[in-house]
Amino acid sequence: MAEKHIVRVTDVTKHFDLGKIVVEVLKGIDLTIETGKYISIMGPSGSGKSTLFNMIGGLDKPTSGKVFIDEVDIAQLDAYELAWLRCRKIGYIFQTFNLIPVMTALENVTIPMTFAGVSHDESLERGMELLQLVGLEGRHSHRPSELSGGQQQRVAVARALANNPAIILADEPTGNLDLKTGEDIIQLLKTLSSSYGVTVISATHDYKMLNVSDQVVWIRDGRVDKIQERSELEIRTGGLGTVEAEP
Amino acid sequence: MRRLVALPMGKSVQMAYQSIKVRFFRSLITTMSLVLAVAFLCYILVGNDLAQALLSTGDPVLGQKLISAGYDVAPGDTSLAATAKQRWIVFLSLLVCVVGIINAQLMSVTERFREIGTLKCLGALDRYIVRLFVLEAAMQGLTGSFAGMLAGILAATFSGTIRFGLDIFGIYPFQEIMISAAWAIATGTGLSLLGVLYPALLAARMQPVEAMRVDQ
Incomplete structure (x- = not known):
């Protein structure tokens, strides 16, 4: 049986033209991501990790090569279709949480549903369910400034799930959280990924992520260095040997 | 399947209103320059309305008072236009006001780049962003102009009373003042x-990837 690939990246390069010099950030990346997996993209800063990540999220277009999300070539999409894709297919989680500061937790969770054309009552109901799912019942009327970092990230997770996306893209989701809260968020993402079949793709430096990842993609110097399945990680290193191996 | 994203007008108005309400102090500062400029404009317009009304009475004593108050009226004149000097000052004050508004709004866009980027990541189209900013500006504009208009009328009436005495209430030109007030609010x-x-255009052109930026 053919496995379904939610993301397919073929021979992608990305150059940034900085006037006098052209920086090659990605130098030909091939990658396929299966539906329902929990993927971590790892790599040192400057490796092109974020650029690849933005490409997968439809936030940036490749210089050459193709990026398919759910078998749709994102280079072919116009502004409306891209907005639709971001709204319906992809849920974003940011390092800096990025909740809308003037809105309450519930309103933050319901905006993507408003964009998707869901009726007001229905979105409120689903918003409350989602907040409950991430463990924030009773906090729906709080503004982001009245919530802790971990709670804000939980709201962001609920918001990312609002339109039942196929992919959740998490950019360093634990980067601004302490150890314990970070682990809670990782566990939450893992639970959601396994119970809803959502593909979670996260760019990260955080080695706590390795324990829950089905697959780890190492990026180095604009190329895929290696792709490790979870079993390999555990057998070889138990998580930390690989850490030492990295500069 | 129609692949469309939506933002109903009612929801946009609510979002814009909420944004102003929560950042009330900030909005107040943005609106303040507008209040002052509109108040000044309205003061000049209403002052001229009052002077015109006084002149129309044909009373030579009131005509004399007008001249001594600095209005350029020759004996026998029946109408009184805004002087070139007045027009220039009003024009300059409005110009300064627009520059102030642009400055304040640019700062507001810069401050909110992450919010704008996030909205775009969630599926907002460029025109929703423009719409939110324009709605906010319209609400600030209407309230600010209304406040400025009231202040202008009060100030003009007060200074008119001091210059020309209580006579002005006998000939108070309601209709003309209403028209001037409408002009001031519209302007x-x-x-x-x-x-x-x-x-707003700058905000709309902002790329969604901005939301990912970590450095401030």
């Missing part, structure tokens, strides 16, 4: 919208 709202145009 103020128009200026507010004019000032937000460039910042």
